[in-house]
Amino acid sequence: MQRQGLVAWALALPFLAIFAVFMILPLVGSLAMSFTDMSSRDVRTPFAVNLVGFDQYAALFADERFVQSLLNTAYFVGVGIPITIVVGLALALAVDAGIARLRAVFRIGFFAPVVTSIVAVAIVWRFMLQSDGIVNSMLAVVGIDGPQWLTDPAWAMPSIIIMTVWRNAGLIMIICLAGLQAIPPELQEAASVDGAGPWTRLRRITLPLLRPTILLGAVLLTVGYLQMFEEPFVMTGGGPLGATTSVSLFIYEQFGFGDYASGAAAAYVLVVATAAIAAVWFRMLRSRVES
Amino acid sequence: MTGRARVRGPRTGSRAVTLALTIGLALTLLPFAWMTLASFKTPAELSIRPPTWWPLQPTFENYTEWLTRLDFPLHFANSAVVAVFVVLGNLVFCSMFGYALAKLQFRGKRALFLLVMGTLMVPGIVTMIPLFVLVANLGLVNTYPALILPFVATPLGVFLMRQYMLAVPDSLLDAARIDGAGEFRILFRIVLPLCGAPLATLGILTFLSSWNNFLWPLVVAQSQEMYTVPVALSLYSIGPGGIQYGLLMAGSMLVLLPILVIYLSLHRFVMRGMTATGGPSLADATDR
Numbered sequence A: 001m002q003r004q005g006l007v008a009w010a011l012a013l014p015f016l017a018i019f020a021v022f023m024i025l026p027l028v029g030s031l032a033m034s035f036t037d038m039s040s041r042d043v044r045t046p047f048a049v050n051l052v053g054f055d056q057y058a059a060l061f062a063d064e065r066f067v068q069s070l071l072n073t074a075y076f077v078g079v080g081i082p083i084t085i086v087v088g089l090a091l092a093l094a095v096d097a098g099i100a101r102l103r104a105v106f107r108i109g110f111f112a113p114v115v116t117s118i119v120a121v122a123i124v125w126r127f128m129l130q131s132d133g134i135v136n137s138m139l140a141v142v143g144i145d146g147p148q149w150l151t152d153p154a155w156a157m158p159s160i161i162i163m164t165v166w167r168n169a170g171l172i173m174i175i176c177l178a179g180l181q182a183i184p185p186e187l188q189e190a191a192s193v194d195g196a197g198p199w200t201r202l203r204r205i206t207l208p209l210l211r212p213t214i215l216l217g218a219v220l221l222t223v224g225y226l227q228m229f230e231e232p233f234v235m236t237g238g239g240p241l242g243a244t245t246s247v248s249l250f251i252y253e254q255f256g257f258g259d260y261a262s263g264a265a266a267a268y269v270l271v272v273a274t275a276a277i278a279a280v281w282f283r284m285l286r287s288r289v290e291s
Numbered sequence B: 001m002t003g004r005a006r007v008r009g010p011r012t013g014s015r016a017v018t019l020a021l022t023i024g025l026a027l028t029l030l031p032f033a034w035m036t037l038a039s040f041k042t043p044a045e046l047s048i049r050p051p052t053w054w055p056l057q058p059t060f061e062n063y064t065e066w067l068t069r070l071d072f073p074l075h076f077a078n079s080a081v082v083a084v085f086v087v088l089g090n091l092v093f094c095s096m097f098g099y100a101l102a103k104l105q106f107r108g109k110r111a112l113f114l115l116v117m118g119t120l121m122v123p124g125i126v127t128m129i130p131l132f133v134l135v136a137n138l139g140l141v142n143t144y145p146a147l148i149l150p151f152v153a154t155p156l157g158v159f160l161m162r163q164y165m166l167a168v169p170d171s172l173l174d175a176a177r178i179d180g181a182g183e184f185r186i187l188f189r190i191v192l193p194l195c196g197a198p199l200a201t202l203g204i205l206t207f208l209s210s211w212n213n214f215l216w217p218l219v220v221a222q223s224q225e226m227y228t229v230p231v232a233l234s235l236y237s238i239g240p241g242g243i244q245y246g247l248l249m250a251g252s253m254l255v256l257l258p259i260l261v262i263y264l265s266l267h268r269f270v271m272r273g274m275t276a277t278g279g280p281s282l283a284d285a286t287d288r
Helices: A002-034 A057-061 A065-095 A100-115 A118-128 A134-139 A153-181 A185-193 A196-228 A230-235 A248-256 A260-290 B011-038 B060-069 B072-103 B107-119 B124-136 B142-149 B155-166 B169-179 B183-194 B196-212 B215-218 B229-238 B244-278 B279-288
Strands: none
Touching: A002 B072, A002 B107, A002 B124, A002 B142, A002 B183, A002 B279, A057 A065, A057 A260, A057 B215, A065 A153, A065 A196, A065 A248, A065 A260, A065 B011, A100 A153, A100 B011, A100 B060, A100 B244, A118 A153, A118 A230, A118 B011, A118 B244, A153 A196, A153 A230, A153 B011, A185 A196, A185 B215, A196 B196, A230 A248, A230 B011, A230 B229, A248 A260, A248 B124, A248 B215, A260 B107, A260 B124, A260 B215, B011 B124, B011 B196, B011 B244, B060 B072, B060 B244, B072 B142, B072 B183, B072 B196, B072 B244, B107 B155, B124 B142, B124 B215, B142 B196, B142 B215, B155 B196, B169 B183, B183 B196, B196 B244, B215 B229, B229 B244
């Protein structure tokens, strides 16, 4: 056993060494940095900085730009996640109920946006959403006067959410399809024999049994959506009037200004938010499994 | 799976659903179609209002511009080099650590596993600034190692390999141990040859996330000859001067083509990996 322990550590060492230097160290460093006044001038002397306690956090919450980025991120997460889940779930149910032979085509097609580079597709969407672009010209065909998608402060975030739902609904679909496969068909058949219509079966059998799957999807989306960056960076630059500046974009801007400590503090606000929301999802998951 | 919806008169129902899905799929693929068609248009044609779909005089100008004048082959090579090393690193390091976690007994095993998995949900941007300070002090800013090293040891890979290796029967390993084989030999000669599926899944997922990776390369690749493809594309898209959408559509095509080819030929592994381990958001969270 003693020897096996040594061999095990030897096998683990390359991973752990890299992981410690490039993950754990920056993770701890970011927390430490958030209690200092570190700036880009201190890059070469990262330990010669002054401790300032919670000053960076206090300054953040007094900073309108940060508060707005927090609210924008909350908007994006709060609206984007439910819509993504509803669309993804609807796709999964439809693909499951549709003609069996075409199932593979739909799975592959609807999932395709998930694997794409956000930068590339965000550029395509920015082009399509120009005020005189192809989307508005298609809407005009059906008599709708499309909005100034990315240049109207009220429409910029909805535009980004639409693109994000387009890109991520396929992921929820695939997760839900896997969950649907795990529901024994006998349950549905028995309910059907008892006179339950499709709507009742959906509400009483399918959705309750899919609940853990949906919550898993919610956890994934929470982690991803809270760090939204490429979408506003490419599509709006955070504008108009800061309407799409996310917390990640704010951190990137602080980094650009050389205000490292402030960026690190904002990053830890994001960590706390992620942990808090994930904890809610996990609690919902557990309470249901137990009951 | 089969016949679930067939319980009562569902034929017409399933046809209506399929029709709706077909329309939905067409809408989903519309951005790809628009990108493809627009990439073959001249600037003059792109400025027609209202916009038209089919290129009247298809041109390869946008592509030749990327390939000859805008250093695209260089950015492409950067992305490829980084992705290959990221994939190889993950395959090797995650297999080794995953094997130790799945099949060997050692002190601190559980704590280590929890520590590594605990970082799965950490937003990638949290490590960005200290990582930059670290890389700057190592003198690695604007180098390949800076683009590669932070991504070669991912929790996602450890999770995948460990889960799969847990299912490899111990009797197989014990037989080899009795024959005097060491653990390294057992891992590389017996266990890994059985791990084709998770290795393929891990390789493809890490390739995709490396290829699409944006924030860190944007920060650490500071001169044009170190840009990866998404960085180059994004900087052209927000750069000064007029925005040439034909050029950008061609650039997006060039970024997406390798990904879509891999996806269409290996979609089973991609989907399996993403559903089994927590999707691209988790992969992104660890890979940025």
